Amino acid sequence: MSVLATLVTAAQPVPVPAPPAPAATITQPPISYPAIMPILIILGAACVGVLFEAFLPRHNRIAAQLVLSVLAILVAGWRLLSYADEMPETGTITLGRALAVDKPTLVLWATLLVLTIGALILMADRTVERGGYFVADAAVRPGTVQDRAQAGRGEMQTEVFPLALFALGGMMVFCAANDLLTMFIALEVLSLPLYLMCGLARRRRLLSQEAAVKYFLLGAFASAFFLYGLALLYGYAGSVQLSDIANAAAGTNRSETLLFGGLGLLVVGLLFKGSVGPFHTWTPDVYQGAPTPVTAFMGACTKIAAFGGILRVLSVGFGTTSWEWRGVLWGVAIASMVIGAVLGLTQTDVKRMVAYSSVAHAGFLLIGAIVLKPAGLSATLFYLVTYGFTTLATFGVIGLVRNADGEATHLSQWAGLAKRSPLVAGTMAFLLLALAGIPLTSGFVGKFVVFQAALSDGMAPLVVVAVLASAVAAFFYLRVIVLMYFSQPAEDGPTVTIPNLWTTGVLTVCVLVTLFLGIAPSLVLDWTSSGVFALQ
Amino acid sequence: MMNLSEGAESVVAASGSLGGAWLVVLLPAIGALVLLAGGKRTNAWGHLLGCATVIAAFVYGVVMFFASTGLDAGQRVQNLHIYDWIPVNALQVDFGFRVDPLSLTFVLLITGVGSLIHIYSIGYMAEDRDRRRFFGYLNLFVASMLVLVLGNSFVTLYLGWEGVGLASYLLIGWYQDRPSAATAAKKAFLMNRVGDVGLALAIFILFQQLGTTQYTEVFAAVGDGRLSSGTLLAVTILLLLGACGKSGQFPLQAWLPDAMEGPTPVSALIHAATMVTAGVYLIARSNPIYSASPDGRLIVVIIGAITLLIGCVIGCAYDDIKKVLAYSTVSQIGYMILAVGLGPIGYGLGILHLLTHGFFKAGLFLGAGSVMHAMNDEVDMRKFGGLWKKMRITFATFTCGYLALIGFPLLSGYWSKDAIIEAAFSQGGWRGWVFGGAAMLGVALTAFYMTRLMFMTFFGEKRWEKLKSTDGREFHPHEAPAVMTIPMIILAVGSLGAGAYLAINHTLVDWLSPTLGELSEAHDSPFSTPVLTTISIALMVIGVGLAWLLVGRKPVPVEKPERVSFPVRAARRDLYGNALNEVLVARPGTWLTRFLVFLDNRGVDGAVNGIAAVFGGGSGRLRRLQTGFVRSYALTMLAGSILVLAALLMVRFS
C-alpha cells in the first residue's frame, strides 16, 4: 500500500489551461450521404423492424421481418455497389471524420451484408425444427409446464431479425469507424443484440441462457478495458481520432505510458471480440450454448467486424509505433494459434471444436493484421472473406444433424454419419478440409496469402509456428472426418433433417464459394488488394 | 512465363498436342466428379466410366509422348500456362503444367499402370456394394497424381501432393468396418502431415528467398547461385522430409505397411507403383537444387541406404504377404532415393528403377491380390502353400515379377538395380564402399525374403487343406477371372522386358536428359562392371539358396512360433547343431530383425504416437482450465491484459 501513498503524496500541481469558451456557432460537418447510405438503410430497417414487432399481429411477423431484413440488405448492397464506382480512389472520410469509407471498408461491408443474408435465412428456417431455432416466448421459465408447451408451438421470438440488423449495422460502423468513440459505440451496438440473441434457443434453454450471461459479463468486462484504453489515448493525444493519435505519437510531450497503456487496453478489447487467445475463453462456451444460426452469424460476421477494426486501428492509428508493439502481438498470435490447435484436439462437441478452430484462425488472422503493408491488408481481408463463408456453412450443416432432443452436437453422435447421409457428411468433410487449409479450398489460399505476406515482412519464425499449428489443427478436423466415414453409426444416432430450399441454397452457395475461392481466388484477391485504408 | 529460363534449361510454351496436357488431368477429374456426385444413379456403369477416363488419359498420354519424341531435345521442355491461380502483387502463382520428358514418363506410368489396375479392380471389387465410389476415389487419385507430376510450380505440386494424400487416406480406410483400417488411415495421414509440413516450409523458404515458386524461375535462380549454401541445405532437407513422408522412407516409413489395410488394387497402384514414388519424383524434379548442394545429396543417400536395408530386413520377418511386399516397396524406394541422391550420375537411374519397379511391384501386388481373392482374403502365408497348381496364371505372372525384383539377369530389375549399385560404388572412397555395400547387401536380402515368400505361398505342402478361414469357410483356391489375369499378364510382360527396353542404349536416360541433364558416366568404381554384375548375381543366388535352406526344404509351421520371430524358429530347427552358423549368422540376424521390427513398431510409431500423446495429453489437461466459471475466464483475460500491457511498456521503456 505504500506505493499508492507515494503516488498520491508525490503528485505535483501542473498548470492546467482553462477550457476555452464554446464557439458561438457550430458549423455542420459535411456528410456524404451516398457513402453512409448502406448503414442508414440497415439501421433504419432495424427501427422499422421494431415497429413491426410493435404493431403487426404475431403470425405475420416472421414473414414480414424476413422480407424486410433481406430487402434492406439487398437495397443496402445495391447502394454499396453503386457507390463503389463513384468513390474517390483514396476513400471518403465523412461525418466529421467519424467514418472512413474506403476500399477495405467496402470489401468488409459487402462480405458482411452477404453473410448476414445467409445467417438470416438460417435463422428463419422452420423446417428443421417446428417453430425454428428460437424460443417462442423467452420470458417463460425453462423446465416449467409452460415451457414444455411452448416447445411445440410453431412460433418464435421474431425480435431476432431487428436485433440481427442492429448488430449488422454495428458491425458495419465498427469496420468503418475512424475514431475510437465511434468504434466504442459501434462495438456496443453490435454486441448488445448478440448477447440477447445468444439466450434465445428453443431447446436446451439453460445452456443458452448461460451462454448469454457469460458472453454478456465477459463482453462488458472487455468493453470496459477498451474504454479505459480510449480514455488513456484521449489523454495522450487530446483526441480519439485514429490519425490524430498517429500524429501525436510522432511528436508530443505527453508520457508514452499513456500511449502504450492505452494501446494495450484498447487492443485487449478488440482481441476479445475477435476471440483471439488468451482472450478467447468465452468463445467455446458461447458458441456451444447459442442457437446454431446465431453461432453462425457470430462466428462469421463478428470475426470479420472485429478484424476489420483491428486492421484499421493498427495500421491507421498505430502504424508509426509498430516497432514497439509488434513483438507483443507476435506473442499473442502464437498463443492464439497454439491454444486453438491444442485445445481443439480433445473436444467432444462439434460446436466447441469449431470454436477452438476459430481461436486458431484468429491467430492466423492476427499474423496478417500485424503485417501493416498492403499485402498484409489484402491477405487478411481475403482470409476473412473465405473464413466467413466456410464458417457460416459449417454451422449451417451442424444445425441439420439432430435427434429427438434437438441438435446432436456430441462427436460420438456423428459416428458413421456418412452412411446415413452421404451428402451432408461430404459437405461437412469438405468444409472441414477448407478450415484445415487443404489445397483446392479457399482455406488453403487464405493461409497461403497470409503466410506469404508475413514472410515478405520478415516474420519467418511466426510463419513456421503457424504452419506447425495448422498441421496440428488438421488432426481435429480429421477426427470428425474419420468419425463420419470410418465408424459404425450408433443405433439411436441422429438423423439429418432436410432443410427448406432457402437454407439449402445458402449452404450450397457457401460451399461453392469455398470451392471457387480455392480454384480461382484471383477475383476476390484483386478486389481485396484494390485499395488501402483512407488516412486522415 | 515462357522462355524465362536460362541456364541449362530451355523452356518453350506448349503447343500442338502437348498443349492439350490439361485434358489428361481433366478426364479422370471428371470421372471422379461424376462418380462421387452422381450417387447411386451411376452404380450400373460407374466402374466402366472410371476405367474409360483413365484409359482415355493413357491414350492421350501416348499421343503426347510421340509428339514429344518427334521434337528436338531443346524443344521437349514445354510450359503450359492455364491460368493465374493466386495473383497478388508480390505473389504470382500460375496454375500451369510443365510437359517435359520427366512428367511425360510419369504420365505414362500413372495412366498406364492405372488403367490396368482399374480394369483389374472391376473383378476384384465386383462384390463390393460401393464399387462405384471406389472407382470415384481411384479416379480422384489419378487426377491428383497427374497434377502432382505435371504441375509447373512447387505450389501446384503441393496441390497434387495433398490431393493424392487425401485419396490414399480415403482408400486405406476403405474397409470401414475394420478398426485397423481406420487406424491405418489415420496413421498414414498423420505421418504424411509431418512430411507435408517439411514440404510446405521448403516452399515458403524458396518463396521468401526467390519470390517465386515456378520451377523455371527457381531453378534458374539456383543456377545463378542466388541461394546461400545454408539455405540450399535447409531446402534440400525439408524437401527430403516431404519425400520421406510420402514415400515411406526412414524415419517415416511405418505408415506404408499399415496402409496395406486398403484393397489390394490400391496397394498396387498407390502404395507401390505411383504415389509412394512421388518422393523420388520430387527429388528428381528438384535436381538443380540437389545438384547444387552436395551435403543435401549426402543426406538423401544416407536416408536411402538406411531405408533399403531396414525394408529388406523387416521384410524377412513378416508372414503377411502384403506386408512383405510393402516392406519390399519401402526397400526398393530406398534404392531409388539412394540413386537420385547420388546426383547427376543417378537421377536417371532412379527414374529407371522407379519405372521397372512400377511394373513388377504392381504385378506382384495384383498377384497377391489374386491369391487373396482365391483364399477368402487370407493374407497369412503360413496358411498358403502349394498354390502353384491351383492358380497357374497367377503363379506364372508372380514368378516374372519375383525374378524381376530379385534382379534375375536380363529381367527388369537387373538392369535398373545393377546400374544403381554401380553408381553407388563409383562415389569413391568410403562413400562408395558404404553405399555400394549397402545396396549389394540389399540384393541378397531381397532375394532371401522374396524366395521365402514364393516358397511359402506357391510351393510346399498345401497347408490350407486342413484349415478354415476366420469366417469358417473352407479354402477353395481357384484362378481369378480374366479381367484380373489379363492386367497381371501385361504387367508380367513389362517386368520381363521393360528394363531391357529402357536401359539398353540408355534409351530412358537419354530421353530424360532435357530435364535431368546428361548422365555422367560412372568412374572411380573399385570394380569393373562385369565384376560387379557377377558379385551381385552371386549374392542373389546366395539369398535364394539361403531361403531354400531355411524355408523351402522343410514344412512351414502353420502357427507362427510363439513370441519368437520366424528366423529364430528356423534357426533352431534347420541349423540345429551348427553352432557356429547360429552364432555368426542366425543370432545376429535374428536380433537385428527383432530390433528393427521393434524399432519400427515401438520406436518410430512410438515417436509419432508420443508426439500425438503429448499434444493430446496437454490438450486434455489444458482443457480443464476451461472450468465453466465466468470468474476464472475473467481472470484469464485480466492476466492476459496485464501481460500485454507489461510487455508493451517493457518493450518501449527498456
Added chain:
Amino acid sequence: MTPTYYLLLSALLFTIGAVGVLVRRNAIVVFMCIELMLNAVNLTLVTFARINGSLSGQVMAFFVMVVAAAEVVVGLAIIMSIFRTRRSASVDDSNLLKY
C-alpha cells in the same frame, strides 16, 4: 488541487472494479463492478478534458453513460431471466458449459 489525483482515483476505481468482477459471485454485484469500471473511465475522460482544455472528453462521458445504461438494461434482462430459472444469482452456479 491537481488533476493527477483524479487520474489516480479513477485508476484505483477501475482496478477495484476489475478485481470485483473476479472475486464476487453474485452476478448483480459483478455487474455493478463493471459499471464501476465504466464510471472510472468517465472520471478519467472528464479529467483529461480538463487537462486538455477541450470539451470533447465530457461529451464522450455522456456517450459512455448512455451506453452503460443500455448495457445495464440488457444485462439485467439476461441476469433476471437466468435468476428466475435457477433461483440463484451466483455466477458460479452457471457452469454447465465447460471443458
Added chain:
Amino acid sequence: MYETATILAQPPAPGGPGDLKSYLPLILLFVLAGAFAVFSVVVAPLVGPRRYNKAKLDGYECGIEPSPQPVVGGGRVPVAYYLTAMLFILFDIEMVFLYPFAVTADALGVFGLVEIFLFIATVGFAYAYVWRRGGLDWS
C-alpha cells in the same frame, strides 16, 4: 519519490532509463491488482468454507433480510418492478443528450433541431414497442 505528474507533462525522451519512473506506478498498480485478484480467486476456495447462504448471494448485501420467496412468481420483488426500473433507466438516461443540445441549441441551428428530433423519434420507436408489447402494464 516518483514524480507522478510526469505522467502528464514529460519531455518526449524515448527510452531513457529515467522514463522507468513514470510507468512504474501504473505497472505496480496493475501487478498489485492482478496479484490480489489471483490471490483471492485461488485462495478463497482453498481456505474458505464453502457455505452458500442467502446473505452472500443477496443483491446488495446490506439492509434487512429479504423475506422468503414464493416458488412461483417473481419472488420478493415482482418482475414487473425490475422491468419498470429497467425501462426507466433506459429512457431516463437517453435524455442526457438533450442537455448538451439545449446548451448549444442556438449555435447548432436548424440542423441540430432536426437531428435531435430524429433522435427522439428513435427513442419513440422503442417506446412504441414497449407500449404495444405490454411493457407498461402493471400486472
